[in-house]
Amino acid sequence: MSRKITLNHLTRIEGHAHLIIDKQAGKIESCRLEVVESPRFFEALLKGRHFSDIAPIVARVCGVCSISHTMASLMATDNALGIEPDPRAKVLRRLLSQGEILQSHLLQLYFMAAPDYLGIPSIFQLLTQRSDLFSRALRLKRTANRICEVVGGRAVHPVTTAIGGFSSLPEASELKQLRQELVDALPDLEATVELFAGFDFPDFSRPAEQVCLEQSGQYPLHANRVISSCGINQSVVQFKASIDEYIVPHSTAKMARTERGHYCVGALARVKNSYGRLSPMAQKVATALQMTPETDNPFHGLKARLIEVIHFVEEAIHAIDDLLLHSFASARATAMPKGGGQGVAAVEAPRGLLFHAYSYDQDGLLETADCIIPTAQNLASIEADIESLLPALLDLPDEQLKQRVETLIRSYDPCLSCSTHQLRVAIK
Amino acid sequence: MKTRIGFFDFTGCEGCQLTVMNLENDLLQVLQLVEVVEFRELMSEEVSEIDIAFIEGSITRRQDRERLQTIRERSKILVALGACADNGGVNLLASNQDVASLRQQVYASDAEHLQTFTPLPLHRVVKVDYRIPGCPIDGQEFLAVMQALLLEREPELPNFAVCVECKLAEYPCSFDYGEICLGPVTRAGCRAICIEGGDRCRGCRGLVDNPRTSPYHKVLEEHGLSVQEILEQYRIFHIGEE
Numbered sequence: 001m002s003r004k005i006t007l008n009h010l011t012r013i014e015g016h017a018h019l020i021i022d023k024q025a026g027k028i029e030s031c032r033l034e035v036v037e038s039p040r041f042f043e044a045l046l047k048g049r050h051f052s053d054i055a056p057i058v059a060r061v062c063g064v065c066s067i068s069h070t071m072a073s074l075m076a077t078d079n080a081l082g083i084e085p086d087p088r089a090k091v092l093r094r095l096l097s098q099g100e101i102l103q104s105h106l107l108q109l110y111f112m113a114a115p116d117y118l119g120i121p122s123i124f125q126l127l128t129q130r131s132d133l134f135s136r137a138l139r140l141k142r143t144a145n146r147i148c149e150v151v152g153g154r155a156v157h158p159v160t161t162a163i164g165g166f167s168s169l170p171e172a173s174e175l176k177q178l179r180q181e182l183v184d185a186l187p188d189l190e191a192t193v194e195l196f197a198g199f200d201f202p203d204f205s206r207p208a209e210q211v212c213l214e215q216s217g218q219y220p221l222h223a224n225r226v227i228s229s230c231g232i233n234q235s236v237v238q239f240k241a242s243i244d245e246y247i248v249p250h251s252t253a254k255m256a257r258t259e260r261g262h263y264c265v266g267a268l269a270r271v272k273n274s275y276g277r278l279s280p281m282a283q284k285v286a287t288a289l290q291m292t293p294e295t296d297n298p299f300h301g302l303k304a305r306l307i308e309v310i311h312f313v314e315e316a317i318h319a320i321d322d323l324l325l326h327s328f329a330s331a332r333a334t335a336m337p338k339g340g341g342q343g344v345a346a347v348e349a350p351r352g353l354l355f356h357a358y359s360y361d362q363d364g365l366l367e368t369a370d371c372i373i374p375t376a377q378n379l380a381s382i383e384a385d386i387e388s389l390l391p392a393l394l395d396l397p398d399e400q401l402k403q404r405v406e407t408l409i410r411s412y413d414p415c416l417s418c419s420t421h422q423l424r425v426a427i428k
Numbered sequence: 429m430k431t432r433i434g435f436f437d438f439t440g441c442e443g444c445q446l447t448v449m450n451l452e453n454d455l456l457q458v459l460q461l462v463e464v465v466e467f468r469e470l471m472s473e474e475v476s477e478i479d480i481a482f483i484e485g486s487i488t489r490r491q492d493r494e495r496l497q498t499i500r501e502r503s504k505i506l507v508a509l510g511a512c513a514d515n516g517g518v519n520l521l522a523s524n525q526d527v528a529s530l531r532q533q534v535y536a537s538d539a540e541h542l543q544t545f546t547p548l549p550l551h552r553v554v555k556v557d558y559r560i561p562g563c564p565i566d567g568q569e570f571l572a573v574m575q576a577l578l579l580e581r582e583p584e585l586p587n588f589a590v591c592v593e594c595k596l597a598e599y600p601c602s603f604d605y606g607e608i609c610l611g612p613v614t615r616a617g618c619r620a621i622c623i624e625g626g627d628r629c630r631g632c633r634g635l636v637d638n639p640r641t642s643p644y645h646k647v648l649e650e651h652g653l654s655v656q657e658i659l660e661q662y663r664i665f666h667i668g669e670e
Contacts, residue, residue: 041530045521057664060518063443124464138452145450155450156443156564159625167626332626
């Protein structure tokens with residue numbers, strides 16, 4: 001008996017993909033995650049543009065991670081031009097990145113992933129049945145967006161970010177108000193932990209190499225070194241050089257591997273590799289969610305995101321305290337060099353490691369650009385997980401099988417707008 | 429019965445739909461008046477008839493063209509959401525280059541699934557009833573357009589330049605920083621948010637109707653700027669080329 005299961009335009013993820021599973025006589029013949037998002041050729045679009053325009057253009061790769069793209073882009077350009085931002089500008093950049101991770105994680109946890117565990121097709125169903133939960137989700141998301149608005153000037157596609165730092169700085173009064181809002185979010189966060197601790201996470205494990213940045217003394221966000229669960233400890237430049245990006249016939253997203261094979265990036269990799277750097281409160285939440293750094297269960301991606309939410313809210317409060325104590329100047333007056341150069345930078349985006357690398361000519365015009373996106377690094381692992389999970393699901397009715405596979409895919413929070421720059425599941 | 433609205437996306441960054449989701453409390457109030465019947469990014473449900481379809485992104489492939497036509501057939505009102513849908517936006521940044529060459533540069537392959545054509549704004553494929561410009565859209569402007577449509581009034585976009593909003597807010601002029609600003613010819617409605625953020629206007633909302641180009645040329649001359657430099661700026665969001 002042959003059965004083809006197709007999930008077309010998979011829902012509740014960023015971007016468009018289909019999943020096609022071929023079943024022959026109770027055996028999986030093949031499983032493909034087809035990224036059908038239209039190619040956008042961003043790297044080629046940047047060619048010939050002046051360095052001052054690169055970050056605002058490249059932010060448009062993705063609405064959800066526009067801040068990460070902006071950060072990676074500005075840091076790569078800083079490096080190319082030999083500009084070293086003020087230490088406090090780095091704290092403010094870190095605060096902005098925290099705002100985006102909180103925004104993206106909360107949206108994903110409540111709006112995209114929670115419906116799978118609550119047994120409903122979308123969170124809009126909760127509007128009437130559980131309006132408390134719906135309003136809480138919106139309140140938390142609001143607080144996260146407020147960080148992006150106060151620091152970045154706007155929640156999507158920031159306007160205050162600049163080469164060397166920021167072109168406009170938040171007022172102390174705005175930062176104080178933001179700090180209060182973050183403190184006020186704590187009861188909602190506690191209720192969120194309680195909600196997710198009650199979910200029944202599937203029992204499944206598949207060991208994989210977990211890769212993230214390494215930042216001395218801090219939970220990784222913007223750093224120069226890369227570490228992995230297999231013992232890799234390299235500079236960003238070295239690690240990036242070891243990545244082999246390749247295309248497959250069924251996807252408009254590139255895939256990435258190293259000579260050791262495929263690897264995973266994202267919240268789970270960060271929590272596993274940097275567990276000791278999490279705040280004490282975030283570690284307590286990990287215990288409440290029954291998650292240890294030893295986990296190899298990709299469904300725990302959700303737990304890792306929630307743990308990071310707790311950690312970053314706390315860290316954002318500390319960052320604001322630091323910024324209130326030390327004043328610094330905006331980078332608008334900074335004289336920009338005339339010449340060019342080459343620069344590479346990596347940031348931890350909500351979904352994991354993001355690399356940008358540029359070279360500029362003597363007039364400061366872009367010659368080459370190379371962006372390696374988190375989801376491109378995760379796609380092969382998602383396929384491998386599905387293949388490994390499927391044999392145990394073969395006896396389930398198609399609808400339940402599809403539901404379980406979609407839940408797995410959403411655990412990775414794939415962002416396909418980025419990686420091509422949608423998700424449907426098909427069973428053959 | 430509540431008005432049924434749907435959100436759809438094609439080639440773009442989904443930042444405009446995210447801006448709608450970021451309306452949070454306002455969104456909660458809107459949801460008392462309308463029913464969101466399709467929104468792939470957030471829901472698994474689908475329906476057949478839609479009162480207002482908000483569509484983000486440009487059209488770059490045959491199958492996208494067909495999907496857009498199907499959405500048009502089942503929607504009473506179709507609204508282009510954001511620059512990519514409205515005029516092509518950053519997707520057309522390299523419209524002076526051949527698509528095959530772009531594909532070679534990025535993928536080094538001519539495989540069939542990578543085949544696209546030069547990105548098209550929605551109105552080049554179907555009838556677009558209304559438009560919300562910007563990259564991304566302004567959330568408040570989205571609410572104003574939605575309100576007008578629910579009251580069966582014609583939505584109106586501001587028909588004056590970003591400079592007006594900028595001067596009213598008393599922000600320093602970008603030209604005085606030696607930067608090139610498209611504020612004098614770009615449609616207002618963004619509250620000059622980029623200039624407030626210390627950046628300059630790159631024209632994401634497109635040209636105002638009948639832009640006063642001659643005083644603008646004078647401003648450029650005064651600051652020693654060339655037409656070529658201006659054209660490069662226009663190209664980012666592909667404004668003034670339609």
